[in-house]
Amino acid sequence: MTTHFKSPDFFQTFSEKRSWEPGWMADFRKDSWSRYSELPKSKLKDERWRFSPRARFSYSNCEQLRDSPKQTKLVNNNSKKVIFESFDQAILEHPNLLSKLPSLTGPQLGSDETFLLGSSFSESGFLLNAGEGVKEEAAFVCNHFAPKENHSLFQQNIVTLAPFAELTLIEYFDSEDDSTIGVLSNLSHIHLGEGAKLNRIVVQRINSHSTFHHLEKIELERNSQFNNISLQLGSAQTRVESRGDILGEGAEFNNYSLSLGRNEQLFDQRTIQHHIAPHGKSNLLFKNALLDESKSVFSGLIKVDPKAQNTDSFQTNRNLLLSKEAEADSLPGLEILANEVKCSHGATTSKIDDQELFYLQSRGISKSIAEKLIVLGFFEDIIGRAGNSDTIESLRNEVSNYFKS
């Protein structure tokens, strides 16, 4: 049976399945869905999709939802002071914490379709909520699963840290099986209150046939801090849209990401560091190592509003090309409207240094191992920021596993 997200019957069936939800949630879904069905046809020339083979991100082969989708699995949720619950459970038990959903806008970096679909059909994800001053040493861990057999899964994650709370969050993205196609659309809303701090690690190991949409918006109030480390390893194609809004003075936004591209993998990354308040800091580093016929697109923007004086903002994109057919496209952008700022961006693309390779080979290391070592070294300044040595070692292994020996 062919189904379409745009068909009213399809939405009707979905609504009936979720008739247990409160009325405002049903209204929100309905509103989002009607906005989705009225979306104009995508423009041929959209700067937000420049260099991207957009058709690869289409939902067309996977326009169906599982009857009972595999839910996000939460680990270590026995903390008394923090609410850490699945999306469905949160709707029932903490509707007040989700009631801001209809007012959230997402990253707005091109994926209007995914954002509205996610708002209409989300049935997985999690809620993470920490009260004022709550500090937890142990990480909150969750496992997300991309669906199998030509299905799509939409999920929303709502992370709210009250002032001076400090948490660590680790998110794994995997597939239900290794051999079939699926689409996972993950939409995160993160809000950090004054002085709050969130460390997050993302490890994406979805199977090599599936599509991954990863949209997130991070809002930072005064003196708050967000540190992110993403390992994008799996999937056939991944679209990342990440927005960090510095809303309060002195907030700090650090966004580090690495991608390892093999075969025909595509990593399409769009980011913005938006400084709205003064004295903010942001630092972004995206590194892509590309083998075979893989491709990366990095499009980043630093935007500094006229009021955001004394901003320090940096953006770096480094691409390592390991084969003739690999391709790296880079669109590093700046829009600066304040003058008391320190802003810079840099983008480089190059191959492995022949001398480094020769040195390793002359010590008896085979070429493929030497390349692997150099790539691991290339990623080290991202992985090395992950905090304690156990975490760092496990992240190294994650990357290492992706090299065929």
Place this chain on the structure above:
Amino acid sequence: MIKPSNIEIDREKGNFHYPTSKYAFDAGVGLSEDVVKYISGVKKEKDWILDFRLKAYSIFKKKPMPTHWASKDLENIDFDVIRYYLAQGQQPSRTWEEVPDDIKKTFERLGIPEQERKFLAGVEAQFDSEAAYSRMKEGLEKEGVIFVGSTEGLRDYPEIFKKWFGKVIPTSDNKFSALNSAVFSGGSFIYVPPGVKLSQPLQAYFRINAENFGQFERTLIIADEGAEITYMEGCTAPKFETSTLHSAVVELVALKGAKIQYITVQNWSNNVFNLVTKRAMAHEEAEVRWIDCNIGSRLTMKYPGVILKGRKARGEVLSIALANDGQHQDTGAKMVHAASETTSNVIAKSVSIGQGRSSYRGLVQIPGHLKHCKNNTECDALLINSDSQTDTYPAISIQGDDNSVQHEASVSKVSAEQIFYMQQRGLNQAEAMSLYVNGFVNDLIREFPMEYSVELKRLIDMEMEGSVG
């Protein structure tokens, strides 16, 4: 003698008033097929040129404005109130008295000789140095250099120019190149024979033409094998211009081992939309260098490019932009690598003063089958006031495991410490600021011929006036 009347230098948006009573040929207001035919007819052009123009006109009509990435200010251009062709039957057609006082004052302060001032203001097309010019022209002819206007070039030397005309920049490249292709007039067509190395730069305003440099000039420079040429257009004094849209197309062809250096100093009055397409094709071991300085205009959109077509070709763009109140300098560079071992270098410096906005937009492309290609791009922006704006939008597309590119951009403001240091040595704040800005662009200004760099420095001094305190 034509009676002088007041010419308005109109700095208001949307006012396209144009004094036209004194032109012998006038294509009227607005653009249509008839206007294109009229222009071609006045120039007594061959059929293939008319066909070229008409085809371009139909492309122009079809192409949308590039507002999906470019400034929305483009929407303020009203193509129906622009005059596309005006030629003066006799000269001079304007008198010195008509030139506005502020422009005269600028000439004076820049120290431009009296006679040259009149020429620069568009009052006279010739001046007393004609003798010197003639000698120079004679010398050029002896070497076999062809240096003529676009009409003469296509009429008298089709065997040389037809081959490359419209080939580096196809008509359909963008809306404004199509517009230019439909209505072009004026400009320079230059051919330098193999092995000829011109020691003196050729300057656009030395060429005496029956027609003034128009709004839609067309330039084509061909440097044959091993030839070398430096071409300079524009001048450091403000171009006294009543038109509001300037849209030129400049094509350069550097054949094997040739070197072309193209220098522009753009200082239009700031009611002008300056939308220019410039591109060069560099063959084997050729070198093309664009030196581009933008100080005037309301909106400039200009991205000089080099297609590196032959092995070991080299392209370079050095760009300086100064944006003051009400100005948007949207400039940059395009480097398209199409052969192995090609290298390119882009250095762009911009200064935003008051509410000025300067943008860098660039493109670097290296496909995977090439070996040993390199690109280096550096963009530095300086912000003077708290409401100044700067943007950087590079696009870098690289394939293959044997090429390397690096791009870096930084934004900074004037260092208070350095200003303080200069002030305590007795400079006032404005002088210190001026010195600072001159220092910021100094390494690029050094690339200009000496007399230009002196005038440029003075010009920067003048732009900086009143920007502080």
